[in-house]
Amino acid sequence: MSEEVREISEMKYTPKDVVDIISQFRNMYSKLDSKIKQFVRTQPTFLNEIRQKLKTDIGFLSPQKKDMALSIFGIIITEDILKSYEPHFFADDISSLLNATDKKMSCTDDEFVGLLASFINILKSIKKSTEIIIQNFIDLRKKGIHNDVIETLLIQRNFSPALSEANLHFEVGEFEVDMRFLTAIFAYFIELSLEQSEIIESAESAGKLYAKAISKYPISKGEDIFYDMINTILIEPYLSQLNQALSSAVEVSQVIQKEEIDRFEPEEEIATQPAFIQGRMEKVLRIFQDSLSKRLKVGKEIDESWKMQIESNIEMILDWKAVNEFGKKDLDEQHHYLRYLFDIWFEVFEEYPQMSLPIIEIEQFTKFIDNPEIFIEETKKAITHKLTSIVQEKTKDDGFTPRSLAVAFTSISFELLTNPEVLSITFGE
Amino acid sequence: MENENQLKDNTLSVFLISYPQKELDINTQIIEIIGGKKLITDDTIKAKREMDLEKLNINNLFSESNILFKASRYAFVNVDNIDEEINNKIYVLRNSTRDFTLLNIIIGPFVDLNLEGAIGEIQSLTQSLTGVFRRTEFQKESEIIADINQKIEIKRNLEKLSKFYNWQIFEEGSLREKSEDSEITPMITSAFLVRAQIIKDRMKCMGECQRIYSKDLTPEGVKCECGGDLVLIPPDLNLEEISFVYPEDLVEIVGENNVESPSRLFKYLQKSEIPKELLSPFSQFSVLKLTNLITVPSKVKFQVKATSDIIDLTFGYKKQESDEILIFGFITDTRYSDSRLISSESLNKIMNAIFANLTDQTAWEETIRKTDLEKWKVTPFVKIKYIEKYPSLLDTHAIEHRGAGNE
Ligand SMILES: [Zn+2]
Numbered sequence: 033m034s035e036e037v038r039e040i041s042e043m044k045y046t047p048k049d050v051v052d053i054i055s056q057f058r059n060m061y062s063k064l065d066s067k068i069k070q071f072v073r074t075q076p077t078f079l080n081e082i083r084q085k086l087k088t089d090i091g092f093l094s095p096q097k098k099d100m101a102l103s104i105f106g107i108i109i110t111e112d113i114l115k116s117y118e119p120h121f122f123a124d125d126i127s128s129l130l131n132a133t134d135k136k137m138s139c140t141d142d143e144f145v146g147l148l149a150s151f152i153n154i155l156k157s158i159k160k161s162t163e164i165i166i167q168n169f170i171d172l173r174k175k176g177i178h179n180d181v182i183e184t185l186l187i188q189r190n191f192s193p194a195l196s197e198a199n200l201h202f203e204v205g206e207f208e209v210d211m212r213f214l215t216a217i218f219a220y221f222i223e224l225s226l227e228q229s230e231i232i233e234s235a236e237s238a239g240k241l242y243a244k245a246i247s248k249y250p251i252s253k254g255e256d257i258f259y260d261m262i263n264t265i266l267i268e269p270y271l272s273q274l275n276q277a278l279s280s281a282v283e284v285s286q287v288i289q290k291e292e293i294d295r296f297e298p299e300e301e302i303a304t305q306p307a308f309i310q311g312r313m314e315k316v317l318r319i320f321q322d323s324l325s326k327r328l329k330v331g332k333e334i335d336e337s338w339k340m341q342i343e344s345n346i347e348m349i350l351d352w353k354a355v356n357e358f359g360k361k362d363l364d365e366q367h368h369y370l371r372y373l374f375d376i377w378f379e380v381f382e383e384y385p386q387m388s389l390p391i392i393e394i395e396q397f398t399k400f401i402d403n404p405e406i407f408i409e410e411t412k413k414a415i416t417h418k419l420t421s422i423v424q425e426k427t428k429d430d431g432f433t434p435r436s437l438a439v440a441f442t443s444i445s446f447e448l449l450t451n452p453e454v455l456s457i458t459f460g461e
Numbered sequence: 462m463e464n465e466n467q468l469k470d471n472t473l474s475v476f477l478i479s480y481p482q483k484e485l486d487i488n489t490q491i492i493e494i495i496g497g498k499k500l501i502t503d504d505t506i507k508a509k510r511e512m513d514l515e516k517l518n519i520n521n522l523f524s525e526s527n528i529l530f531k532a533s534r535y536a537f538v539n540v541d542n543i544d545e546e547i548n549n550k551i552y553v554l555r556n557s558t559r560d561f562t563l564l565n566i567i568i569g570p571f572v573d574l575n576l577e578g579a580i581g582e583i584q585s586l587t588q589s590l591t592g593v594f595r596r597t598e599f600q601k602e603s604e605i606i607a608d609i610n611q612k613i614e615i616k617r618n619l620e621k622l623s624k625f626y627n628w629q630i631f632e633e634g635s636l637r638e639k640s641e642d643s644e645i646t647p648m649i650t651s652a653f654l655v656r657a658q659i660i661k662d663r664m665k666c667m668g669e670c671q672r673i674y675s676k677d678l679t680p681e682g683v684k685c686e687c688g689g690d691l692v693l694i695p696p697d698l699n700l701e702e703i704s705f706v707y708p709e710d711l712v713e714i715v716g717e718n719n720v721e722s723p724s725r726l727f728k729y730l731q732k733s734e735i736p737k738e739l740l741s742p743f744s745q746f747s748v749l750k751l752t753n754l755i756t757v758p759s760k761v762k763f764q765v766k767a768t769s770d771i772i773d774l775t776f777g778y779k780k781q782e783s784d785e786i787l788i789f790g791f792i793t794d795t796r797y798s799d800s801r802l803i804s805s806e807s808l809n810k811i812m813n814a815i816f817a818n819l820t821d822q823t824a825w826e827e828t829i830r831k832t833d834l835e836k837w838k839v840t841p842f843v844k845i846k847y848i849e850k851y852p853s854l855l856d857t858h859a860i861e862h863r864g865a866g867n868e
Pocket of ligand 1: 666667669
């Protein structure tokens with residue numbers, strides 16, 4: 033059973049939460065204007081060089097927008113968002129971006145900044161998701177699943193959710209974008225990876241690939257076309273080339289996998305435990321999500337069965353983590369249990385940052401709202417310190433046993449969950 | 462692995478699709494039989510059965526209203542041998558969009574298809590095919606492709622998508638979990654017991670007229686008057702009498718407008734039965750031995766169109782001596798959360814008590830008194846042909862005062 037949890041989760045692409053995408057857009061948008069101005073001020077030589085190179089390619093832009101666009105190119109290069117990005121490719125892509133969003137004829141400078149913000153985020157996002165999907169593809173091939181099934185699985189569980197995510201990057205800026213443009217960016221990153229494996233000589237620009245996609249596929253909007261469009265623009269043209277490119281990776285990792293299995297065979301039971309822990313952890317997170325989104329909001333009280341479920345799952349995870357690390361339960365050195373408990377706690381906070389609110393200083397509240405993930409990462413030490421003293425108070429004479437810690441964890445979580453401040457904030461809904 | 466292949470080879474998965482051919486004002490149908498290597502031994506049989514199925518009017522099966530049929534599971538009962546355990550189950554899943562109606566029928570020896578999960582997959586599969594439809598429709602209008610290419614493309618994509626669907630059922634197992642956690646725990650709103658008569662030995666014309674002949678009216682020989690071949694069809698149930706069980710305050714709980722009349726409650730049961738016209742083509746797969754088997758619903762899922770709430774029917778049955786069967790069922794609903802209703806979490810316990818105590822029709826009320834529904838009202842048995850006569854559940858109690866005759 034634990035094995036299944038692992039397998040299923042590995043083979044699909046899990047898109048980012050819409051809240052993250054919104055904050056990513058806001059962040060980028062609010063900084064971009066000053067970033068552009070700064071770039072114009074500090075990098076005049078770079079800008080002039082590029083301007084000379086792209087004289088004709090970006091002739092369709094007004095002088096003001098030309099500066100903005102060229103600075104964005106500079107930012108993409110200097111901030112290492114793309115390692116190698118040809119200036120001509122960039123010109124193609126910007127022109128396609130305006131076509132795909134219907135902004136070629138009229139676009140205010142403000143809208144243009146928004147578009148560029150979405151564009152940078154999209155490049156980051158699609159680059160990352162293409163990498164993940166290619167890795168999933170390798171894993172799927174290792175499992176020896178039938179090709180037809182792999183193709184459909186790649187579309188339905190990988191490219192489709194990744195494409196939805198990509199589209200969100202525009203939606204949050206209130207732009208409507210041609211789906212074929214987004215798909216063409218996926219094609220671009222696939223071509224880049226084929227270029228690296230020397231299967232093709234050189235990748236074409238996303239802009240060129242967009243033009244190809246338009247001639248191949250006549251419809252531009254609607255979620256119902258995802259399957260068919262991805263099949264036409266990504267799977268049919270690239271799958272066999274990807275197969276070719278990855279065949280060595282599949283073979284090598286099959287060898288490694290076999291070696292790993294040989295090495296771990298005698299301790300088979302232990303090797304399966306992390307998946308078990310992961311499965312339990314997912315259960316705990318689900319219970320929290322349930323409580324945050326449903327029970328508390330409609331005013332229902334958390335009942336005893338909720339507490340029992342959390343307690344028993346936490347106790348089990350603590351025991352398993354001990355077995356996993358030391359090969360036995362009932363550790364004498366009890367501080368390990370506390371360490372495990374904090375691993376769990378931060379996993380919960382990562383998912384539901386608002387739960388950490390009552391334990392942080394009130395002055396830091398705005399910093400928290402700005403970017404909860406980063407804030408938690410930064411204040412991990414302080415939170416740990418504060419929680420440790422609360423846990424100590426709760427466990428008192430019992431010491432840190434899986435049982436006492438599970439009980440303490442549950443009662444503290446309950447207090448955090450019912451805190452009115454926590455309930456007033458929604459993340460990830 | 463070997464077990465999974467066994468299961469796959471013994472399971473039939475069939476897709477029926479209907480979509481409009483706009484310029485001609487008719488519907489195109491696509492039938493696809495997948496798997497079942499042990500059941501379909503050669504391609505001509507497969508082609509023949511696909512032709513049988515193509516005669517069905519797919520849009521009319523489980524037709525739409527404000528309550529949508531989503532998914533169901535049926536068990537089989539041998540008419541001649543009560544105690545014989547039949548491994549096969551039949552699952553029906555349905556989804557329709559503006560353009561498409563899609564039915565998936567699975568017959569196989571496993572009980573744990575996760576209906577909720579399978580509905581989700583069927584919805585995603587239908588959506589994908591609508592995309593292919595929309596694209597090819599566009600290409601037809603620009604005269605890039607012809608009608609027949611559209612059908613070929615949809616069929617080709619259906620083949621691919623259904624392979625993935627079957628893989629999730631048989632190999633990955635992700636659609637085969639026992640637990641069907643839904644977000645909200647539904648409440649039992651009512652229960653019922655139906656007495657049904659088994660009708661068997663009927664013949665059906667497979668030719669033009671599709672007529673059904675009862676045992677004593679079957680013409681001599683093996684041909685119908687129209688010249689078509691006659692075949693034996695599966696036994697059927699004639700629903701005769703029904704009694705309802707409901708909480709006294711039902712009207713108050715669900716609100717004046719939502720309270721179900723006897724005939725409306727009965728509609729759920731009627732819609733839960735597997736349509737005869739759907740079953741008879743399957744009886745042509747002789748290995749399934751459907752001509753000896755009654756198909757009894759065990760779980761049916763409906764969705765309230767306006768709010769996406771779920772109405773579930775859960776059934777059990779007791780076969781009686783002679784050609785009679787008692788079917789009891791429970792309606793659970795996510796729309797209500799009143800504490801005077803009983804949570805569906807008690808359903809298994811109640812079902813078990815009924816299995817254990819229900820001997821015949823007369824023991825119904827007494828059996829209910831031994832369950833968590835003990836305080837609920839039990840109506841007298843109403844003849845189904847007169848069910849329209851009772852505007853409310855309360856009206857049925859008048860039968861008690863007037864005696865047995867409820868005409
Ligand atoms: Zn006939």
